[in-house]
Amino acid sequence: MNPLDRKLLRDLWRIKGQAAAIGAVIAVGVLLLVMMTGLVRSLDETRQAYYERYRLAEVFAPVTRAPENVIGDLPAIPGVAATEGRVAGYALVDLDSVDLPIQARIVSLPDFEAPRLNDIFLIAGRRLDPANRDEILLLKSFADAHDIRPGDALRVTIRGAQRAFSVVGLVQAPEFLYVTAPGELAPDDERYAVIWMSRATAGAAFDMEGAFNEALLSLTRDAREPAVLEAVDRILEPYGGLGAYGREDHLSDRYVSEEINGLRATSAIIPPLFLAVAAFLLYIVISRMVQAEREQIGLMKAFGYTDLEVGAHYFKLILFIAVSGAILGCLAGIAAGRAMVVLYLQFYKFPFLLFELRSSSFVLGILVSVCAASAGGLLVLRRVFALTPAVAMRPPAPADYSRTGGVVRKLTRILDQPGRMVVRRVTRQPALMGGAVLGIGAGMALAAAMTSVMSGFDRTIDVNFNVIDRSDLTVSFTDPKSDKTILELQRLPGVIEVEPVRNVSAVLRNGLRTHRGAVEGRIATPRLNRAVTSEMDAIDMREEGVILSTSLADKLQIRPGETLTVEVREGRQPVLELPVFGTTESLLGSPAYMQIDALNRALREPDRVSGAALRIDSARSDEIYRTLKDMPAVASVSLKDETRESLQELMDSGAGAMRYVMAGIAFVITFGIVYNSARIAQAERERDLASLRVLGFTKGEAAFVLLGELAVVMFVALPVGALLGYALSFGIAAGFSSDLYQIPATFGRSDFGTAVLAVLAASVASGWLVKRDVDRLELVSALKARE
The missing domain is CATH 2.40.40 (Barwin-like endoglucanases)
Incomplete structure (x- = not known):
């Protein structure tokens, strides 16, 4: 090992606390990058594989009623690869354990063969027996919510007629990854069912014998979807075509795509913020190290080391911190990604979902962290190349403090000696203090923005369910009814x-x-x-x-x-x-x-x-629910409280849960920034503090000189962090918003107060660690060090 490498190890040990804090910031950025890119890839590729394996249609064409032979006209459309007609509609499920009617989606399956499009994935039980028209298949999530198993009976009301069916299998399907009742936004497994039955059974129930009311189409690779949609509408128009639409407008795929796009957008915004903070911290640490080691740099060059070798020595220090943090972030990203996959698997109805990463994700994480760290370090290394041995071995020219003399003289009249020392330090080095203020302000801004986003999620729910929607429940009818139906509802007791x-x-x-x-x-x-x-x-x-x-x-x-x-x-x-x-x-x-x-x-x-x-009247709610359940015109009943709970669960899952992860990380970053600022100030003033102790200052007075500077910087950083956090909250809120819900950018006193508490807590913890080291300071060793 050459002498420069031994010096590198000594330097790393000497700044181990600062290096660990900076490495943690880098690790957090890489963690988010690896986790989010892995989740995007896992969700996207699993979705595509699921769609392809079970042949999810690319075009859906609902129609009022079309003869069976019309489905044979659709393959002639250029770009259509396969077609299938089916019967679909809505029904009500009657469960003794539930007071309200449960809405269900009915989907037909071919009687004697597997469907060419929109196949199902059998989880338990068996497929339908075409000879038995009383058999159905049930969506697994609904069955699990009500503890229904193969062999159980289920009462279903279709077009006003109730009939008992036997559940023979539990299934999942690619067209029902995101399952929600019509007119509602949040899924609730307990209140919405999907039922598959034979084509003959569904045709008889919906008066569709020899007809279909939904056409499914798959397309060739060179198909032009707009032209296909137009041609399908033209063919189905005489039969009451309701407008064909592509897979991207299908409710399930639309919300899964929103989730993936939200993760992709977040991964492009949030990790670079953390890496930028890490680059800033490295710039401060390395620049002050170079300033403190001017004489050592001069000696190394005088003994024959080239500018490149000396610069490479400091660059190795940067790379070690960056690569170590990146490796730690990659490992933590894998663990966090696997934990998030469990949440997604519970929320979206995938039969399987594995967290997978390409090697390029690790390479990208390490490369991005190294580039970000290098950007901060290379600015400093210019000073190393510029220093000649003769200049480096001379003390730097004394700074000109004449411009601050008036300010200091005015303050000395009301401050004691330690207070004057703090003021001189702050006023004589405005650039260094400004950098520390920006660093702490950036950490506080991130913490404030994340708490603001959490408040925005809460405000979304509060505004919608307390200000906009002031009802107790919503009733939907099977089809448009006369307004006399409203009079019937008004006459209900309660x-x-x-x-x-x-x-x-x-x-x-x-x-x-x-x-x-x-x-x-x-x-x-x-x-x-x-x-x-x-x-x-x-x-x-x-x-x-x-x-x-x-x-x-x-x-x-x-x-x-x-x-x-x-x-x-x-x-x-x-x-x-x-x-x-x-x-x-x-x-x-x-x-x-x-x-x-x-x-x-x-x-x-x-x-x-x-x-x-x-x-x-809440006192008569049970009576009202039973009455609504028996009304044939009622298709579904939605309780506001249940919808609110479902939406809260939605916002706490998937990308919504990411806000808690990043909020916690933001507080960690704040501590890292404050701790680094305190450590740098301690390293720069170690000799001064030892001198004060020799002159008779107590440990508390000596620590006050150092920590007073940190306190001034912290209080100046608070308004800076508030302004930065206010601006950042708009960008982060926009990243979390989607077509499903919009997160308002709120920045209230509670958000500011939470961020201030984070900075104060980080400052107290950092101050305690620094004071502990100041109290243990070896006076003789510190005084032997040259300025």
């Missing part, structure tokens, strides 16, 4: 208030930008389910146009005063040209509102409702 709604499936279009969703009809002055402004003031519905959520308006790039094209996908399927007269703050989904009477007139279906929001 019902306090009823507010009708009309939801119409539609494609909203502005030029080339489209959104597949719904137009929601509301009364002129809603009370139970409102549209609100950014100030949370209620917005009244108007007859002449629509109100769009801000997220939907941004997606369609449309503003108030412009015209929106609404292609209705039910009934007569009119195409409406409606002006946009306002926007509303909606933190869940992307709704479009319209006055219910105006919507019915546009559809030429007066006095129709598709559901209602109810406010009820």
